[in-house]
Structures are given as structure tokens and as C-alpha cells.
Amino acid sequence: MDSVAALREAWVIQRRVIGALFLREVLTRFGRHNIGFLWLFVEPMLFTLGVTALWTATKSLHGSSLSIVTFAITGYSSVLLWRNMPARCIGALQPNLSLMFHRQVKAMDIYIARILLEASGATVSFVVLSIVFLSIGWIQMPEDLLKVVGGWLMLAWFGAALALLMGSLSEEYELVDKLWHPLSYLLFPMSGAAFLVDALPPPMQNIVLLLPMVHGIEYLRDGYFGSQFTAHHDIAYMTLVCLGLTLLGLAQLRKIGRAVVPE
Amino acid sequence: MIDIQNVTKVYETRQGARTVLRNASLRIERHEKVGILGRNGAGKSTMVRLISGAEQPSAGRIERKMSVSWPLAFGGAFQNALTGLDNLRFICRIYGVDAEDKIAAVEDFSELGIYLREPLRTYSAGMRARLAFAISMAIEFDCFLIDEVVAVGDSRFRERCHTELFEKRGDRAMIIVSHNREYVKRHCDKAAVLIDGVMTAFDDVDEAYEFYGRSVA
Numbered sequence: 322m323d324s325v326a327a328l329r330e331a332w333v334i335q336r337r338v339i340g341a342l343f344l345r346e347v348l349t350r351f352g353r354h355n356i357g358f359l360w361l362f363v364e365p366m367l368f369t370l371g372v373t374a375l376w377t378a379t380k381s382l383h384g385s386s387l388s389i390v391t392f393a394i395t396g397y398s399s400v401l402l403w404r405n406m407p408a409r410c411i412g413a414l415q416p417n418l419s420l421m422f423h424r425q426v427k428a429m430d431i432y433i434a435r436i437l438l439e440a441s442g443a444t445v446s447f448v449v450l451s452i453v454f455l456s457i458g459w460i461q462m463p464e465d466l467l468k469v470v471g472g473w474l475m476l477a478w479f480g481a482a483l484a485l486l487m488g489s490l491s492e493e494y495e496l497v498d499k500l501w502h503p504l505s506y507l508l509f510p511m512s513g514a515a516f517l518v519d520a521l522p523p524p525m526q527n528i529v530l531l532l533p534m535v536h537g538i539e540y541l542r543d544g545y546f547g548s549q550f551t552a553h554h555d556i557a558y559m560t561l562v563c564l565g566l567t568l569l570g571l572a573q574l575r576k577i578g579r580a581v582v583p584e
Numbered sequence: 585m586i587d588i589q590n591v592t593k594v595y596e597t598r599q600g601a602r603t604v605l606r607n608a609s610l611r612i613e614r615h616e617k618v619g620i621l622g623r624n625g626a627g628k629s630t631m632v633r634l635i636s637g638a639e640q641p642s643a644g645r646i647e648r649k650m651s652v653s654w655p656l657a658f659g660g661a662f663q664n665a666l667t668g669l670d671n672l673r674f675i676c677r678i679y680g681v682d683a684e685d686k687i688a689a690v691e692d693f694s695e696l697g698i699y700l701r702e703p704l705r706t707y708s709a710g711m712r713a714r715l716a717f718a719i720s721m722a723i724e725f726d727c728f729l730i731d732e733v734v735a736v737g738d739s740r741f742r743e744r745c746h747t748e749l750f751e752k753r754g755d756r757a758m759i760i761v762s763h764n765r766e767y768v769k770r771h772c773d774k775a776a777v778l779i780d781g782v783m784t785a786f787d788d789v790d791e792a793y794e795f796y797g798r799s800v801a
Contacts, residue, residue, distance in 0.1 A: 334680075341677035349665045422654045422661035424637030425678055580596065583638050583660065 338425050342417075342434035349416075350438075361438070365401045365446035372397045376515075387517075387549055391460045395545055396514035398447040399538045402473070403480035403512075404505050405439045410488030411498050414581060421583035428578050432488050436481045444473070461546065468544025475556065476537040478563045485570030492577045513538040518553040526553065533562040586612040586635060586652065586727060586757075591644035593630055604630045607644070608783040610776055614650060614726065617758045619768035619789060621796050622778035628761045629657070631778065632731050635759060650726035650757065656716070657731035668700040668707075668715045672722065679723045686722040693718035693744065713737045721748050727757035765793065 351360045373393035380389070410432050414421075417431050454460040463469045491497040509515075513535035518526050529535050536559040543552035593605040604627045612618050622628045632655045633639045634646060654661050662671045672690055676683035691700060694714040696707075704712065714737065720728075728749070737745075749758070750771060762768050768775060768789060775792035776785040779799050786792035 337680055338678050341674050344677070345663060345666065345670070345674050348670055349663070416665075417663075419660050419662055419664070420674070422633075422636070422638050422657075423675070423678055424654070579640050581639075582595075583633065 334425050335430065338427075338430045339434050339437070342420075342426070342430055343437060345420075346434055346438050361442040362445035362449065365398070365405075365443050366450060368401060369394060369397045369446060369450055387546065388460060390454055391546060392542075394447070394450055394454065394460065395542050396538065398443060398450070399473075399476050399534070399541060400509055400512060400514045401446070402440065402443040402476050403483065403534050403537075404509070405443065406436050406480040406484035407487040407501060408505065409435045409439050410484035411491040411501055413488050414492055418581075418584045421581060428489070428492075428581055429574060432485055432574070435488075436484050439484075440477050440481070444477075447473070463545045464547055465544040468547070469541055470544075471556075472537050472539075472541025472544055475540065475559055475563070476534060479533055479537060479559065479566070482563050482566035482570055486566055486573060489570060489573040489577050492581075493573070508532070508534075511535075517542070517550055519551045530555070533559045585614065585647075585649040586610075587647040587649075588635065589645050589647070591634060591641040591646060593627070593634060593639070594642040604781055605634070605641075605778075605783070606781045608778075608781075610783065610785050612727065612757055612759060614757055615755055616774070617760065617772045619772035619775035619792070620759065620761045620778060621768065621775055621792060623800065626778040627781050627783075628778055629655070629731055631783070632657075632729050632759065632761055636729050651724075652727045653720065653723070653725040653729050655729045655731045656720045662704055662712075662716065662719075664705040665703055667703055668694065668696055668719075671704065671715070672719050675719055676722065681723055683722075690715075690718040690722060693721065693748070710737055710741070714741060717741075717745055717748070725756065727759065728753070729759050731761045732763070769793075 347358050347361065351358045356363065373390055376393045377389045413431055413435050414428055417426075420426050421428075451460070451463075455462060487497055487501060491501075511529055511532060513529065513532070518529060518535060518539055521529065530553060536554040536556060539552045539554040540556060542550070543554065588608060588610045591605060591608045592603065594601050594603050596602075608631065610618070620628050620631060630639070634641055636652055636655050637646070637648070638654065661675075663674065666674065668690075669687070672686060673683045676686060694700065694711075694717075696711060696715060699707065699711060700715075704715070707715065730749070758771070760768060760772060772789050774785070774787050775789045776783050777792050777796045777799070779796075784792075784795060786795065
């Protein structure tokens with residue numbers, strides 16, 4: 322029973338620390354000026370709206386008669402979800418090193434707080450935009466809400482696992498910070514946000530389907546408007562990749578966790 | 585009780601591994617006040633950080649059977665981009681204490697006035713020290729780790745620190761790092777001397793200083 326009590330105590334402390342770090346991130350990133358923490362989801366909303374407008378204007382929807390708004394919202398929201406978490410976790414320890422003088426604040430808590438912050442921003446933005454466009458009739462109600470949620474959660478897991486790995490790697494190798502920007506930039510056009518897999522020639526399909534986030538977004542779109550296109554996804558494959566990334570991330574975190582020096 | 589058993593700490597530097605502490609052992613009982621003596625770079629602050637649990641030893645173990653503070657040092661443990669008040673709230677949250685009850689005491693001790701609601705990076709050294717000490721006193725511990733924090737500031741600040749630490753909290757254990765001989769002699773029951781990462785513990789402070797004097801000469 323003792324170990325159960327100890328585990329519960331550890332859980333209480335961890336929740337407290339993550340909550341405190343979450344609020345600390347909100348305060349330093351958004352402050353109390355003008356709309357304050359609302360920027361958390363207004364910023365991704367502006368991104369998504371801008372891209373939606375751009376894609377609508379250029380009619381950039383390859384090989385389909387779908388509504389561009391639906392296509393853009395599902396696509397760009399997904400990119401924001403998996404891409405922002407790693408970006409915010411790279412170099413995340415440096416500005417928090419002084420707080421690590423408190424023994425209950427661990428590297429893991431700092432990453433979790435930032436991951437939660439990015440995930441909630443992207444999620445609120447996606448939900449609000451969906452509801453707004455639904456209510457003015459620019460998009461249709463998702464055909465299978467559970468599938469949409471499932472796809473979203475898979476993309477969140479992928480982003481979180483990648484964030485943990487990239488973040489903890491960046492503490493050991495400065496190169497990670499330099500390489501992430503071009504990498505994420507190049508991954509965006511291949512991530513499935515701006516195309517449907519079915520519209521690609523079969524050899525290309527096999528290549529893009531190696532990327533795990535493509536499966537997540539195809540699954541999400543399958544839930545949103547699956548009757549209007551042929552979705553290509555293999556959630557078992559994506560789960561395997563996410564699991565692998567999570568394990569690698571945790572291993573690297575363990576390695577750097579012992580070496581972190583508060584300052 | 586805090587039991588430090590054969591603790592070694594190695595840091596990886598660009599010029600290879602550097603051993604800062606070698607096989608250090610020390611026991612601190614409840615209510616006991618222990619001074620840690622040593623020259624700059626001897627490993628005193630590293631020892632304190634290991635005792636606090638902010639860093640992990642490379643070998644050996646540290647057992648804590650009482651609650652131990654974070655290292656109350658000049659600087660550190662606070663976030664410069666946050667205001668004094670938000671730092672207080674952060675620390676109260678992670679230690680599970682209600683911050684609202686503590687604001688008045690921190691306002692009173694830190695004497696920061698409106699600056700309590702400004703970011704720490706705008707503070708002077710004295711303001712930082714006052715805030716750091718005030719927040720430190722908002723959370724109660726069985727053992728306080730004091731790393732030169734009281735050495736800064738003017739005489740009035742030092743006097744007020746003295747009241748808070750040694751009068752109001754005189755029954756607590758303390759581990760005190762200081763270069764001030766009088767300060768250590770006045771407050772500590774025993775002392776440990778650190779020379780090149782090797783720690784030698786003494787039950788008597790005068791003996792510790794005698795040993796320290798001989799080894800430095």
C-alpha cells in the first residue's frame with residue numbers, strides 16, 4: 322500500500338508543478354497586455370484563416386471537387402498541431418533553468434507544460450473555426466465525429482512524441498535547433514495538409530505514406546468528409562511510429578535529465 | 585535527518601570530465617546547523633545543490649528524512665521575465681501553499697512597493713535579494729539551505745534576515761555556506777571543510793577553521 326500512496330503523492334506533486342509551469346508559460350508568452358492569453362488560440366486561428374483565404378483565392382485543391390474551406394481547415398490546423406509542439410520544446414530548458422533549483426521541477430514537466438499549451442491552442446483554434454464555419458454554412462457537419470477526434474489525438478500524440486525527442490536531443494546537440502527549421506518547412510508540403518493522398522500518382526502515394534502525420538490527417542479527413550474521397554491511412558503504422566518516437570524521447574530525456582544543471 | 589553517503593559529482597566539460605566532489609559523506613540531524621567552508625570553486629554550491637535534490641549525484645546517495653528548502657542563494661530559483669508577485673505565486677503553487685495568504689508578508693519584508701508587480705529583470709541587486717529572501721520565508725521547511733544569501737544587502741537587510749532565520753526559525757536545521765568566519769562561528773554547531781572536492785567533517789567549528797587555515801596556508 323505504501324508504494325500506492327507514494328505514487329499518488331508523486332502524481333499530486335507532478336500535477337501541481339505542470340499546472341504552475343503552464344501558467345508561467347502563459348504569462349511570459351502572452352502577458353497581461355491587450356487580449357492576453359487569448360493569443361494562445363487567436364494566433365493559430367489567424368494562421369489558419371490566412372491560409373484558408375490564400376488557398377481559396379488560388380483554388381489550390383488538387384484533383385477534387387471538395388470545399389476548399391473544409392480542406393484548408395482540416396489541413397492547416399493539423400500542421401499547427403504537430404509542428405508547433407516540437408518548435409516550442411527545442412531549447413525549452415534554458416529559460417527555465419533557474420526554476421529547476423526546485424527539486425520537484427524536472428525537465429519532463431517543462432516539456433509537458435509546453436506540449437499542453439501548444440496542443441490546447443491548436444485544439445481550441447480548430448474547434449472554434451469549425452463551429453464558426455459550420456454555423457455560417459461554409460462547411461458541413463463532420464460525418465464521423467469520433468474519427469475526427471481520433472485523428473486529432475493521433476496527430477497530437479505524434480507532435481508530442483516528436484517534441485519530447487527533439488527537445489531533449491536539442492539539449493545535447495545544438496544542431497537540432499538549426500536543422501529543425503528547414504526540416505519542418507520541407508515536411509509541411511509533404512505532410513498531407515495541402516493534398517489528398519488519393520490525388521497523387523501511386524508511386525508518390527507510397528512515398529508520402531511513409532510519413533506518419535499523413536495517416537493522421539487522412540484519418541481525420543475521413544471522419545470529416547470521408548464519403549467524398551478515398552482515404553488512405555494505416556493507424557497501426559502511425560501508432561507504431563509514435564510509440565517508437567515516444568520511447569526514444571523518454572530515453573533521451575532520461576539521459577539529459579541527470580545532466581541538467583540549474584543556473 | 586539528511587544522510588549524505590559517499591557522494592561523487594562529475595561534470596562533463598569540453599575539456600573532459602571534471603570531478604567536483606569525491607566520496608563526500610555528512611549527516612545532518614534535525615535542529616542542527618552545519619557550516620560548509622571552502623575557497624571559491626571548492627564545490628560548496630555543488631554540495632548544496634545536491635543536498636537540495638536540484639541535481640543528482642554521479643555516484644553515492646543522499647537520503648532526506650526531513651523537508652529541505654531549495655538553495656537560498658543570491659539569484660537563481662526565480663524567473664526573470666515574471667513579476668515578483670508571479671514568482672511568489674509560482675513557488676507557492678509548486679509547493680502546494682496558498683499564495684494569497686503570503687502576499688502581505690512578502691510585501692512587508694521585501695519593501696518593493698509597486699515593483700512587486702514589475703518583472704524581476706528591472707530589479708537592482710538589493711531588490712532581488714530582498715524578494716528572494718521574502719519568498720523563501722513563505723514556505724516552511726525543516727532544513728534551510730543557505731548559500732551566501734545573507735551576505736548581500738545592507739546591514740538593515742542582514743538584521744531582518746537574522747530575525748527571520750535565527751529567531752523565528754531557530755529550531756530548524758540549516759546548512760550554511762559562507763566566507764564570513766564570524767557568521768559561521770556564531771550560528772553553526774559543526775562544520776565541514778571542502779578542499780579540492782574532498783570533504784572533511786568536524787564536530788567543532790573552531791577545529792574546522794584550524795584545519796581549513798592549515799590547508800589553505
